[in-house]
Amino acid sequence: MDYKIKNEGGKAQVVFTGDITFSENVSFRQLLKDISEQKITSCNFDLTAVDMVDSAGLGMFLIAREQADTADWKLTVSGAQGHVASMLKLTKLSDLLAG
Amino acid sequence: MMALASDLNIQSLAAGAGTVEGREEILSKALERWLEMHHVMGRGFFTLDREIQIVAKLVETSTDDLNALFLQLVDNAQNQSAGMGEIVRAASLVKLGDETLSLQEIITYLEEVFSEGIMNVLQLAQTAMSLVYALDDVVVDVKEVVRHIGQIEQINKQTNLLALNAKIEATRAGDAGKGFGVVADEVRQLSKDINELASTLRTRVDAVHNGVNEGHQQLQSIASLDMSGNLKAKDRIENMMTALVTQNEEFQEKLTSSAELSAQLQRDMSSVIMRFQFQDKTQQQLDGVRMTMSVLSGAAHDLAEETYAGSGLEPIEDDSEVMERWVDAVIKKCSLGEMRERFVQGMLLKPGSTTVELKTTISAVGDADDDIEMFDDTNTSVSVVNDTVDDDDDGIELF
Numbered sequence: 001m002d003y004k005i006k007n008e009g010g011k012a013q014v015v016f017t018g019d020i021t022f023s024e025n026v027s028f029r030q031l032l033k034d035i036s037e038q039k040i041t042s043c044n045f046d047l048t049a050v051d052m053v054d055s056a057g058l059g060m061f062l063i064a065r066e067q068a069d070t071a072d073w074k075l076t077v078s079g080a081q082g083h084v085a086s087m088l089k090l091t092k093l094s095d096l097l098a099g
Numbered sequence: 100m101m102a103l104a105s106d107l108n109i110q111s112l113a114a115g116a117g118t119v120e121g122r123e124e125i126l127s128k129a130l131e132r133w134l135e136m137h138h139v140m141g142r143g144f145f146t147l148d149r150e151i152q153i154v155a156k157l158v159e160t161s162t163d164d165l166n167a168l169f170l171q172l173v174d175n176a177q178n179q180s181a182g183m184g185e186i187v188r189a190a191s192l193v194k195l196g197d198e199t200l201s202l203q204e205i206i207t208y209l210e211e212v213f214s215e216g217i218m219n220v221l222q223l224a225q226t227a228m229s230l231v232y233a234l235d236d237v238v239v240d241v242k243e244v245v246r247h248i249g250q251i252e253q254i255n256k257q258t259n260l261l262a263l264n265a266k267i268e269a270t271r272a273g274d275a276g277k278g279f280g281v282v283a284d285e286v287r288q289l290s291k292d293i294n295e296l297a298s299t300l301r302t303r304v305d306a307v308h309n310g311v312n313e314g315h316q317q318l319q320s321i322a323s324l325d326m327s328g329n330l331k332a333k334d335r336i337e338n339m340m341t342a343l344v345t346q347n348e349e350f351q352e353k354l355t356s357s358a359e360l361s362a363q364l365q366r367d368m369s370s371v372i373m374r375f376q377f378q379d380k381t382q383q384q385l386d387g388v389r390m391t392m393s394v395l396s397g398a399a400h401d402l403a404e405e406t407y408a409g410s411g412l413e414p415i416e417d418d419s420e421v422m423e424r425w426v427d428a429v430i431k432k433c434s435l436g437e438m439r440e441r442f443v444q445g446m447l448l449k450p451g452s453t454t455v456e457l458k459t460t461i462s463a464v465g466d467a468d469d470d471i472e473m474f475d476d477t478n479t480s481v482s483v484v485n486d487t488v489d490d491d492d493d494g495i496e497l498f
Contacts, residue, residue, distance in 0.1 A: 021323060022319050022322055022323035025228060025231055025232070026235075029232055029235070054323050054324060054325055054326065055220055055221065055223075055224035055322060055323065055324040055325075055326055056224055056227070056228055056319070056322035056323045056324075058221055058224055058225075059221065059223075059224030059225040059226075059227060059228040059229075059322055060228050062221065062224075062225040062228075063225060063228055063229060063232070083327070083330075086330050087326060087330065090217055090326065090329065090330050090333055091217055091218070091221045091326075092214070092218070093221075
């Protein structure tokens with residue numbers, strides 16, 4: 001998994017590429033750390049280029065949401081397709097993290 | 100008329116027709132034929148009357164039977180219609196003990212249970228990832244502890260070297276350095292103890308590190324679930340439930356249609372039962388026929404009585420050849436076996452006979468003993484007894 005963060009006026013956009021699974025937990029934690037170091041009011045995870053997400057990946061999304069609640073910024077997801085979109089719908093995260 | 104003229108044998112009598120005797124002979128012969136015809140017609144009326152009664156009874160009995168059958172059909176159609184209505188209501192419901200659930204409620208319940216399971220998995224994954232991150236922090240701390248142990252060991256190593264140097268210097272100082280040598284030994288022993296303690300700490304911290312790593316792996320197996328199977332299962336369950344609901348709706352639609360057909364059948368059969376009233380009209384018409392026959396028969400009887408009285412002719416004892424031909428002609432026209440049998444019995448009645456028992460063979464007609472008096476003739480009296488026709492109280496008296 002790779003990611004790029006763009007922050008435009010406190011509105012962060014994280015563009016993911018690759019799979020988001022357990023093995024990416026270190027990278028994801030680093031991402032959370034990177035975000036926490038920025039002053040933002042919202043952050044959107046762009047999942048357009050993500051092919052696969054497992055339950056650990058979804059768990060990491062929820063940890064990110066906890067961090068957002070704590071730091072008072074809003075987390076959203078967008079661009080999910082195919083399997084990723086189905087997983088978000090199955091777990092109702094698509095509603096929880098709707099833009 | 101041609102047959103009658105032939106039976107009078109006019110040609111053979113024609114020679115004497117010009118004389119009074121000849122004309123009287125022709126007249127006498129004609130009266131004799133008329134009386135013979137009266138006998139044969141009487142038997143014919145009698146037989147026809149019996150047939151009419153049998154037909155009337157057959158129509159009545161058959162109508163009653165059909166009526167009863169259709170009433171039964173109406174009853175069955177009502178039950179069927181009610182049963183189908185019950186099926187329509189029950190088809191969309193499932194009984195669980197005292198609880199009655201609709202299919203939609205069951206589907207909603209299953210979806211809730213499934214979603215709850217998925218949410219539990221998600222919650223578990225989140226908790227597992229939180230623990231993973233917590234353990235990562237523990238690993239960092241453990242590594243820090245290990246680094247500190249290394250520093251302790253390094254310090255201890257230098258302490259030991261210092262103690263060794265102090266011991267050497269104390270020995271070189273001789274007696275003056277004896278006390279300092281003892282202190283140096285104590286410091287070396289202390290260094291040795293610290294080294295053992297550090298070694299023990301390193302061992303324990305290594306164990307913690309290994310435990311954390313093992314926990315990390317265990318948490319990976321908990322957190323990393325490929326939920327594709329759940330995804331497919333959810334889709335399949337949703338599809339099955341949708342199919343079940345659709346099938347149930349089609350089932351209900353067909354049952355409703357069938358119940359409507361049963362109701363229509365019930366209405367049609369009720370209409371058929373109403374139309375069975377034709378039997379009453381048929382009975383009235385047949386009674387009219389019998390009445391007409393009775394009047395004609397009575398008139399012929401009166402005329403025959405007058406003929407006997409005026410002509411002085413003797414009562415007919417046996418069937419003449421002419422009478423037998425007429426009877427044969429009637430019987431030959433009967434093509435129906437059982438009817439023919441009754442006609443044979445009725446038409447072959449001897450002029451001198453007083454009673455004959457006619458037994459019909461129509462199974463649909465019930466037992467009867469109506470004792471209908473057919474012939475009120477001094478010469479020929481026929482009484483039908485013990486036949487299979489029901490009581491006749493129509494008051495129609497033939498002959």
